[in-house]
Amino acid sequence: xxxxxxxxxxxxxxxxxWLVGFVIFFPILWTVLTSFKSEGAAIATPPQFxxxxxxAENYVEVNSRSDYLKHFMNSVVISLGxxxxxxxxxxxxxxxxxxxPTKRTKDVLLWMLSTKMLPAVGVLVPIxxxxxxxxLLDTRIGLVxxxxxxxxxxxxxxxxxxxxxxxxxxxxxxxxxxxxxxxxIIYVLTPMAVPGIASTLLLNxxxxxxxxxxxxxxxxxxxxxxxxxIASYSSPEGxxxxxxxxxSTLAIAPILIMGWFSQxxxxxxxxxxxxx
Amino acid sequence: xxxxxxxxxxxxxxxxxxxLLLLWMAVPLSMTLYFSMLRYNLLMPGMExxxxxxxxxxxxxxxxxxxxxxxxxxxxxxVLLISVGGGIMxxxxxxxxFFGQGIVRLMVIAPFFVMPTVSALVWxxxxxxxxxxxxxxxxxxxxxxxxxxxxxxPLFSIVMIVSWQWLPFATLILLxxxxxxxxEQKEAAEMDGAxxxxxxxxxxxxxxARAITVVVLxxxxxxxxxxxxxxxxxxxxPGVQTxxxxxxVYVQALLQFDVGGASAGGIVxxxxxxxxxxxxVRLIGKNLE
Amino acid sequence: xxEIRLEKVHKAFGSTVVIPEIDLEIAxxxxxxxxxxxxxxxxxxxxxxxxxEDTTSGRILIDGEDxxxxxxxxxxxSMVFQSYALYPHMSVYKNIAFPLKMAGADKAAIDEKVRxxxxxxxxxxxxxxxxxxxxxxxxxxxxxxxxxxREPKAFLFDEPxxxxxxxxxxxxxxxxxxxxxxxxxxxxxxxxxxxxxMTMADKIVVLNAGRIEQVGSxxxxxxSPRNLFxxxxxxxxxxxxxxxIEAEKMGAATIGVRPEHLQLxxxxxxxxxxxxxxxxxxxxxxxxVDIDGIGQLTARADGEFALRHGETVYLTPSPERLHRFDxxxxxxx
Numbered sequence: 079x080x081x082x083x084x085x086x087x088x089x090x091x092x093x094x095x096w097l098v099g100f101v102i103f104f105p106i107l108w109t110v111l112t113s114f115k116s117e118g119a120a121i122a123t124p125p126q127f128x129x130x131x132x133x134a135e136n137y138v139e140v141n142s143r144s145d146y147l148k149h150f151m152n153s154v155v156i157s158l159g160x161x162x163x164x165x166x167x168x169x170x171x172x173x174x175x176x177x178x179p180t181k182r183t184k185d186v187l188l189w190m191l192s193t194k195m196l197p198a199v200g201v202l203v204p205i206x207x208x209x210x211x212x213x214l215l216d217t218r219i220g221l222v223x224x225x226x227x228x229x230x231x232x233x234x235x236x237x238x239x240x241x242x243x244x245x246x247x248x249x250x251x252x253x254x255x256x257x258x259x260x261x262x263i264i265y266v267l268t269p270m271a272v273p274g275i276a277s278t279l280l281l282n283x284x285x286x287x288x289x290x291x292x293x294x295x296x297x298x299x300x301x302x303x304x305x306x307x308i309a310s311y312s313s314p315e316g317x318x319x320x321x322x323x324x325x326s327t328l329a330i331a332p333i334l335i336m337g338w339f340s341q342x343x344x345x346x347x348x349x350x351x352x353x354x
Numbered sequence: 355x356x357x358x359x360x361x362x363x364x365x366x367x368x369x370x371x372x373x374l375l376l377l378w379m380a381v382p383l384s385m386t387l388y389f390s391m392l393r394y395n396l397l398m399p400g401m402e403x404x405x406x407x408x409x410x411x412x413x414x415x416x417x418x419x420x421x422x423x424x425x426x427x428x429x430x431x432x433v434l435l436i437s438v439g440g441g442i443m444x445x446x447x448x449x450x451x452f453f454g455q456g457i458v459r460l461m462v463i464a465p466f467f468v469m470p471t472v473s474a475l476v477w478x479x480x481x482x483x484x485x486x487x488x489x490x491x492x493x494x495x496x497x498x499x500x501x502x503x504x505x506x507x508p509l510f511s512i513v514m515i516v517s518w519q520w521l522p523f524a525t526l527i528l529l530x531x532x533x534x535x536x537x538e539q540k541e542a543a544e545m546d547g548a549x550x551x552x553x554x555x556x557x558x559x560x561x562x563a564r565a566i567t568v569v570v571l572x573x574x575x576x577x578x579x580x581x582x583x584x585x586x587x588x589x590x591x592p593g594v595q596t597x598x599x600x601x602x603v604y605v606q607a608l609l610q611f612d613v614g615g616a617s618a619g620g621i622v623x624x625x626x627x628x629x630x631x632x633x634x635v636r637l638i639g640k641n642l643e
Numbered sequence: 644x645x646e647i648r649l650e651k652v653h654k655a656f657g658s659t660v661v662i663p664e665i666d667l668e669i670a671x672x673x674x675x676x677x678x679x680x681x682x683x684x685x686x687x688x689x690x691x692x693x694x695x696e697d698t699t700s701g702r703i704l705i706d707g708e709d710x711x712x713x714x715x716x717x718x719x720x721s722m723v724f725q726s727y728a729l730y731p732h733m734s735v736y737k738n739i740a741f742p743l744k745m746a747g748a749d750k751a752a753i754d755e756k757v758r759x760x761x762x763x764x765x766x767x768x769x770x771x772x773x774x775x776x777x778x779x780x781x782x783x784x785x786x787x788x789x790x791x792x793r794e795p796k797a798f799l800f801d802e803p804x805x806x807x808x809x810x811x812x813x814x815x816x817x818x819x820x821x822x823x824x825x826x827x828x829x830x831x832x833x834x835x836x837x838x839x840x841m842t843m844a845d846k847i848v849v850l851n852a853g854r855i856e857q858v859g860s861x862x863x864x865x866x867s868p869r870n871l872f873x874x875x876x877x878x879x880x881x882x883x884x885x886x887x888i889e890a891e892k893m894g895a896a897t898i899g900v901r902p903e904h905l906q907l908x909x910x911x912x913x914x915x916x917x918x919x920x921x922x923x924x925x926x927x928x929x930x931x932v933d934i935d936g937i938g939q940l941t942a943r944a945d946g947e948f949a950l951r952h953g954e955t956v957y958l959t960p961s962p963e964r965l966h967r968f969d970x971x972x973x974x975x976x
Contacts, residue, residue: 088452092452092453109476197600201386204385265741270732288468290471309585336467359714
């Protein structure tokens with residue numbers, strides 16, 4: 079039973095909680111604030127927190143000068159493409175493992191998981207050479223393929239844990255009620271699985287959007303997504319903090335919002351159902 | 355629990371995922387294994403020759419490897435310590451009822467969604483810059499000498515950045531575990547006369563033990579491959595002070611074009627990761643029924 | 644029509660044999676209850692009839708037609724699941740209409756049948772609700788509604804009442820019996836609860852380890868259990884079973900006597916014992932009596948029977964109600 083907590087305790091925790099939350103969130107807040115400053119104000123000492131001249135010029139400049147939109151679109155295509163392709167491959171597999179398990183299902187699942195634990199550097203050289211020879215270096219297609227494979231185990235696992243929660247009885251009831259396999263999937267399974275599929279989709283877009291090993295190593299200019307584009311700010315000439323902040327804000331905003339919506343599913347997805 | 359017909363269609367539906375993952379794992383990995391036995395440099399095409407375990411000898415006796423291994427352990431250990439320790443405290447804090455809890459929770463988990471290159475650059479420049487950074491200003495405000503973070507403690511700086519990214523992950527999972535603790539259990543312990551501290555040690559901590567293990571293992575897997583944060587902040591330097599095993603392999607492969615050496619390093623990285631992975635897979639496997 | 648015949652039905656999962664071999668005939672309009680302890684194969688047998696599992700060998704005939712290889716949908720049977728298995732994303736109306744929709748019935752016909760079923764089952768006011776908003780008993784009725792609209796050849800019930808509380812179980816038992824009379828359709832009902840079996844069945848099939856121990860009407864099973872297993876399973880409280888010298892005196896390896904067939908006396912009788920715990924139910928009192936050389940026996944006494952803990956009591960079995968079993972546990976005539 080929930081117990082009444084004295085207002086004083088509550089207030090104390092409110093203060094501590096907000097303070098800690100603010101400190102942790104500060105770098106992001108600071109980035110957003112800086113993105114609205116002029117370059118001069120951005121590096122000013124003492125730092126200007128709220129009372130500076132707000133300007134949107136960084137956003138205008140980032141968009142016009144560095145072909146920001148192209149990189150943004152690359153990120154969209156790569157993360158969405160790899161996630162959708164992954165779902166296409168994973169949904170049937172997860173269905174099979176959840177509703178028609180065999181003695182080997184568990185082994186297959188764990189084996190899939192172990193492929194996720196293979197460090198990327200272990201296969202960097204051959205993938206790089208294969209991509210070079212196949213002309214896939216610095217292409218969206220190439221990255222979509224790599225990220226699909228890299229995230230497929232997580233997609234299968236998440237869907238599996240969701241599907242497994244749908245009672246088999248209900249699908250059998252549909253079978254008794256005269257539904258064919260196709261109708262069973264369309265009328266009964268899919269409507270019940272939609273929340274699970276949606277959160278799998280969301281989490282994997284986040285993971286693919288932020289992926290920063292393959293995207294940095296397999297792209298140059300053409301297909302570079304935002305991770306690689308932001309990385310180009312690390313060169314000394316790119317030390318324009320306000321513009322870096324504007325580019326960063328644009329790069330993290332959509333994913334931050336998605337992340338906030340999927341925080342519950344995140345736990346399940348990233349722990350492979352070990353913590354619920 | 356199904357008829358023959360459903361089992362047959364099930365097998366068919368699993369095939370694409372299994373075959374693709376098998377290819378994705380087996381083909382490049384066996385190529386890496388093969389390359390690791392060759393003298394193979396992209397700058398000297400056509401000069402490939404069998405080298406046996408020579409690459410491994412070079413890689414493992416390279417002083418950079420030992421430094422890299424040590425750096426990797428320090429990075430992983432440091433981040434684990436900060437994120438799990440901090441995560442437990444954050445979880446306990448967020449489990450208390452207070453005003454605006456939901457919003458604080460959103461603020462706390464936010465860093466996890468920031469792409470690694472962004473967090474690395476924001477920290478390196480806007481927070482840790484020795485002259486214009488916010489930390490330098492705070493130090494000066496208190497009359498202290500600002501710290502040149504990446505000059506004086508480059509590895510520690512990276513540990514801080516990466517910890518900031520992974521603290522939310524630990525917090526979120528430990529909080530989930532904490533909230534699944536039966537209130538009656540806590541109340542029973544309270545009836546038995548256990549104070550807040552002994553309740554935490556005897557009831558809460560054992561309950562979270564599994565979740566903590568999961569966090570440690572999963573973070574380790576991901577932390578062993580930390581790459582972007584190093585690339586955009588220090589490039590492994592100064593010298594090899596922030597070079598990890600992963601970064602070393604990258605340098606050999608894509609900067610020195612030494613395919614053989616990089617492959618040997620890749621295999622070493624795989625072996626290292628597998629040591630952790632075995633424990634993780636066992637743990638998760640136990641949880642499946 | 645709904646006559647079901649099982650011929651040499653055998654089911655194994657890999658090397659685990661669940662049902663060695665079963666022959667069984669179920670007549671049209673009969674209410675048959677499969678009863679047995681958990682793991683006895685009763686649910687598997689029901690699922691074989693439903694077509695949700697393949698038979699390893701043997702044949703299942705419905706109205707004389709071989710259905711062994713038919714898909715569940717084409718067998719013309721309806722099933723009510725233990726978990727009710729309602730579609731959580733559909734309203735009650737749509738749940739009940741689902742089998743009709745799958746059969747391609749037209750809208751008007753669906754509407755009429757759904758409303759009719761809802762009326763029979765007192766669900767008219769709930770048609771727009773989701774299953775999640777209903778109580779256990781209402782969900783149960785929706786599951787039954789979904790089963791009856793198809794007008795099946797037979798209804799299959801898989802432990803339908805086990806998720807309900809005791810009071811509701813009692814009233815649903817009556818409702819299902821009532822429904823059987825109204826619909827006049829074959830019903831096969833699986834339960835582990837012998838009370839449900841006794842109160843509802845025309846015919847009880849007692850299963851143990853995948854084998855049929857006995858088939859018969861409730862009273863037949865009560866009066867003349869064919870073996871120790873049935874004797875112990877049917878009847879509540881359980882039949883007292885006595886082995887050793889006392890049994891040998893009557894020429895059997897084991898003798899059995901039901902609590903209600905023991906006569907009590909404070910003065911004299913066949914066995915002398917001390918009263919242990921007395922359970923007063925109001926109408927009856929169950930006495931647990933310790934008897935030297937035999938152990939504890941349960942005896943039914945009048946509700947007002949006043950004996951205290953530790954007092955002496957004499958028990959006498961009615962000779963014509965005594966059951967005798969041989970070494971193998973089979974009844975001796």
